[in-house]
Amino acid sequence: MTTIDVAESAESTALHGFWTRSRKVGTVLAVLGIAVFLIGLTMTAGAEASVRFNLTLPEAAAAFPAKPVVLTLGAVAVLLGALLLTGRVHLPFGLTVGVAVAAVVLALLIWAIARPGNTLQIDTVLKGTMLLALPLIFGSLSGVLCERSGIINVGIEGQFLAGAFTGALAGTVTGSPWVGILAATVAGALVTFVLAALAIRYVVDQVVLGVVLNLLVLGLTGFLFDRIMKDNESATNLAMRVPEWQIPILSDIPAIGPALFGQNVFVYLALVLVALVYVMLFHTRWGLRTRAVGEHPVAADTVGIKVNSLRFRNVLIAGLVSGLGGAFLTIGEALPFSENMTDGKGFIALAVLIVGRWNPIGGLLGALLFGFAMQIEQFLSSVPGGSPVPSEFLAMLPYLVTIVAVAGLIGRVRAPAADGKPYTKA
Amino acid sequence: MANDHIDLTVEPGEIHALLGENGAGKSTLMNMLYGLITPDEGEIVIGRPDAADPDGELVDTVHRFQSPGDALDAGLGMVHQHFMLVPVFTVAENVILGRETSKGRTGLLDRDSARAAVREVSERYGLWVDPDALVEELPVGVQQRVEIIKALISDCELLILDEPTAVLTPQEINELLDIMRQLRDDGKSIVFISHKLKEVKAIADRITVIRRGKVVGETSPTASESELAAMMVGRDVRLTVEKEPASPDTPVLEISDLTVADDRGTHAVDGLSLTVRSGEIVGVAGVQGNGQTELAEAIMALAPTIGGTIRIAGDDMAHAKTHEIIEAGVGYIPEDRSLDGLVRDFTIAENLILNRYNRPPYARRGVLNAAEIQRRAADNIETFDVRTQSADHTAASLSGGNQQKVIVAREFSRPLKLLIAAQPTRGVDVGAMEFIHSRIVAERDSGAGVLVISSELDEVLALADRVAVMYDGKIIAEVSPDTPRDEIGLLMAGSTGDDEEAAGD
DSSP states (O other): SSOOOOOOOOOOOHHEEEEEHHHHHHHHHHHHHHHHHHHHHHHHHHHHEEEEOSSTTTEEEEEHHHHHHHHHHHHHHHHHHHHHHHSSSSSOOHHHHHHHHHHHHHHHHHHHHHHHTTTEHHHHHHHHHHHHHHHHHHHOOOOOOOOHHHHOOOTHHHHHHHHHHHHHHHHHHTTTTHHHHHHEEEEHHHHHHHHHIIISSSSHHHHHHHHHHHHHHHHHHHHHIIIIIIGGHHOOOOOOOOOEEEEETGGTTHHHHHHHHHEEEEHHHHHHHHHHHHHHHHHBBBHHHHHHHHHHHHHHEEEEEHHHHHHHHHHHHHHHHHHHHIIIIIIHHHHHHHHTTTTHHHHHHHHHHHTTTOOOOHHHHHHHHHHHHHHHHHHHHHHHTSSSSSSHHHHHHHHHHHHOOOOOOSSSSSOTTTOOOOOOOO | OOOOOOOOOOOOOOOOEEEOOOOSSSHHHHHHTTTTOOOOSOOEEEEEEOOSSSSSSSEEEEEEOOSSSHHHTEEEEOOOOOOOTTTBBBBBHHHHHHEEEEEEEEOOOOOOHHHHHHHHHHHHHHHOOOOTTGGGGHHHHHHHHHHHHHHHTTTTSEEEESSTTTTHHHHHHHHHHHHHHHHHTTTOEEEEEOOOOOHHHOSSEEEEETTTTTEEEEOOOOHHHHHHHHHHSSSOOSSSSSOOOOOOOOOOEEEEEEEEEEETSSSEEEEEEEETTTTTTEEEEEOOTHHHHHHHHHTTSSSEEEEEEEEEEEOOOOTOOOOHHHHTEEEEOOOOOOIIIITTTHHHHHHHTTTTTTTTTTTEEEOOOOHHHHHHHHHHHTTTTTTOOOOOBGGSSSOOOHHHHHHHHHHHOOSSSSSESSTTTOOOOOHHHHHHHHHHHHHHHHOEEEEESSOOHHHHHHOSSSSEEEEEEEEEEETTSSSSSSHHHHHTTTGGGHHHHHHHH
């Protein structure tokens, strides 16, 4: 996979001095591990943490003695951090970091819930993770489509809002969520049409344009919500619902089954789109040309590729995808539209795009990471008896994850070379 | 006006050289031919064999290219001066871009046939390159080869080569000229754009000279180099550098066992030792990508060194900062003037004081002295013959040659102990080249030591009192500039005297 396994074997000590990337990350992990270990020492000895893997199978549950587990997990993190730090043993960087981070996260979770009566329901957490990640997956895919062809799409937030609004309206009016979803994709594409037209035809600065489009759509949907929806909710703004499809057998897999195979159509659409865009981007003519246009438009032009029309087309397709993300916020979540309901998800999708290195699969993993952080925040703030961590810190968690992910896991990121640079002939 | 009513006719199976100074409008003309620029007036007529009757008369069609796609369809192929390659793609991906084939009905890219096509062309013309190599990891010379393969693979009738030899070794140039002859004998037409008189004379069947956007004459390769140069520049130029024998004195630059890593961590400079004395010009000859860039940057402390010592005027400077080196009296003409030599969006006046902006008389207590800066600029523009309307224009508005003169003016208007000149006349026209060379010699005569690093062997041989041949991060030989070119060419390709016979066959 592309996100984590950046072995960067060429990164020699000679080039970077003592503090190579794996030494830095190793130090951070070791410090985190020590912190976890110290936290574990403060715990009372008898506490237990029960973990349940599957809602439908109540017997698939286990109770761990919390203190030794936390101490062990802390020690694992310290050990892996130390190994990276010394650089003596050659470990696969991505895997090592992944295991160490997972150990730290799990230890903190167990510490936080280790009180009688509390249960960590793995399957619910994972299912929630998937749902929270979903708009980010659509958003980052939209970003991939735009930015791989050289247009910066800061307007994902606006496309989400337009899709959410139009989806709720069209779905309610026609009585069919499917029509709503279709209308939402068209609405998203309409917003990116404006982006494409102004950015490509009139060479407006793309970042400024994206911000302005976000504000425009925010104002427009707010205005229309006031005028059309507010006084007549039942005819214009109902909570639409699409059925959940349980895939036989697969949805019964403990822990991950419900998250991946017992969801509504949006989850399946997202997963299929990730795979589709990945294959298209790296293994088809369209993908090769799209990447060429985003990296070196002049070179693409000299071999007869119509740079601006390809960019235009891709930006429109991106709008369809982010419109779908918007539709999920209303129809997929079975919620009516409310003003500014996207709440910054479009911007987090941009961060996901970067964390995922402008790669659909990277975007999927990044979105899951964010989804997980948000899910943990929700889960811990609702633990009976209160979480030992102040809620303000929990609210920071997703953003903390952003910083750690961008700085530590990803290493050097490189945007498409011509990203945001309009192509005009001399 | 970049091009003013130019008429040019290329016959089938001929190599037609287009000769002109930088900024004369050669590239503009070719970009119009290639559909990158649409002409305001005039027409392009292309004759191709009739599909029904391949051996009959050529059928003429009038074209007006709106895009390079049109030009490709009309049978034109172009090797651009600035490579048209996507750096993050492999060689094969670059070559098939724009004419991709798919595997069956799956719609997936057929990379295997792309590789095969690259291998076939590279074998046929001896242009060896790994189809799976990433272009950004290839040396510039090999990237050039990819460009040529890209043009050859598309079955073009007319091949336009825009300054193709700039990055090649003498041997590679000879190979390229052979390839061009082979293509000509295949019946293809070639337009060869160059400002290098030797190559033009060696290869062309006909020569068209353009100056300031107009055709100033058509001639044959029998014309002498000085005739061609005079047509190109519009006045008589001296093609050789006139200089007295050198009188080397004390060492000003002593490098021993220097090792520098490049961005990828390999040792670009690998245990190199070299001495430059005051009052002499040492020329470093070598094919681009053999560590010359890193050598210059290491001397200027722009690249971190791994090992070895650098002594400048007797002081150990291996761990000095760049500004300390500049203050020690070292002048530096960087290889890439628009990237490292100038701030493109600054005015000419500002660019002229970049190495002394923070000290009197140009600044007092942190405030710039505009009057003094302007005086300096006016003075420099006059002495160094920078062609501009005003010192307040941006550096980006100047032509390449004039940009280079600004750098030379900045570096040369203070007393120097050592001058590092990397590619001092790259992309500079004959007139400006003559001027810059004479200033470098003048700098030597006033007692500075000069290190000239150039991939133009002619330049090294003309300027240097001593030639150091660099290969694979090391100086593999030091020879006199009177050494035959062939011999130096072999050294540049890495063969030392011992295995010369092995390399000869």
